Amino acid sequence: MAKRLKEYGKEAKEYDAKNADKCYKLEVADIKERIEGFKKSDGVELLDVGCGTGGHLQYLKDDFKCVGLDYHKEMIDLAKKKLGNKVKLQQGDIITFNLNKQFDVITCLFSVINYSGDYSNFRKIIKNFYKHLKKGGVIIIEPDYTVKVYKNFTGKDKRSPEMIMNEIGKWLKIMREEGFKVKYFYRGLHQSAKGLYVLTK
Numbered sequence: 001m002a003k004r005l006k007e008y009g010k011e012a013k014e015y016d017a018k019n020a021d022k023c024y025k026l027e028v029a030d031i032k033e034r035i036e037g038f039k040k041s042d043g044v045e046l047l048d049v050g051c052g053t054g055g056h057l058q059y060l061k062d063d064f065k066c067v068g069l070d071y072h073k074e075m076i077d078l079a080k081k082k083l084g085n086k087v088k089l090q091q092g093d094i095i096t097f098n099l100n101k102q103f104d105v106i107t108c109l110f111s112v113i114n115y116s117g118d119y120s121n122f123r124k125i126i127k128n129f130y131k132h133l134k135k136g137g138v139i140i141i142e143p144d145y146t147v148k149v150y151k152n153f154t155g156k157d158k159r160s161p162e163m164i165m166n167e168i169g170k171w172l173k174i175m176r177e178e179g180f181k182v183k184y185f186y187r188g189l190h191q192s193a194k195g196l197y198v199l200t201k
């Protein structure tokens with residue numbers, strides 16, 4: 001397993017404190033708007049992949065029937081405390097998980113997908129998302145920064161080797177090759193500079 005992924009297990013307890021300035025409530029307001037704009041299926045089943053401690057799910061759980069999935073048990077345990085019994089939480093890997101069901105909405109937020117590390121894994125993730133999405137459903141993917149934006153912020157070209165950068169053209173190509181219709185928005189959640197992919201099937 002990649003180093004950065006291990007760290008999420010070790011750092012779980014500090015995760016919420018470290019991200020205290022992140023406004024999950026306003027991000028979810030944006031997410032709901034996108035869902036309303038794109039979803040054509042009738043149901044309200046939602047899967048949050050890489051749900052962490054449940055920051056987004058706490059504001060989604062009253063409107064959707066939610067499932068949260070994360071690699072790290074430590075993150076899931078913290079999410080359980082925050083979310084109670086209304087949300088089903090499950091340990092799993094973004095590449096290999098198989099829930100044997102399809103959802104109306106899949107969310108994958110705060111750069112989780114960038115931890116795929118290489119494009120072979122990235123494609124596997126997109127294929128897996130396709131398998132788990134109902135026809136008429138919608139996927140909201142919040143990537144990490146593009147190289148250009150990251151460089152503006154930090155002066156560096158690349159993040160840790162476990163992470164791929166958001167290369168919009170390459171990502172769109174793979175998503176479309178795997179069967180999705182995709183729109184990319186340069187303005188991300190709650191005016192974040194991370195951008196946003198909205199995929200439909």
Ligand SMILES: C[S@@+](CC[C@H](N)C(=O)[O-])C[C@H]1O[C@@H](n2cnc3c(N)ncnc32)[C@H](O)[C@@H]1O
Pocket residue numbers: 005008009049050051052053054055056069070071072075092093094095108109110111112115
């Ligand atoms: C930056 S945090 C984002 C958590 C949450 N989405 C949020 O917005 O607070 C990244 C999360 O992705 C999870 N993660 C990393 N690699 C994963 C994988 N291969 N499969 C599932 N979850 C993974 C980590 O455990 C961590 O909870």
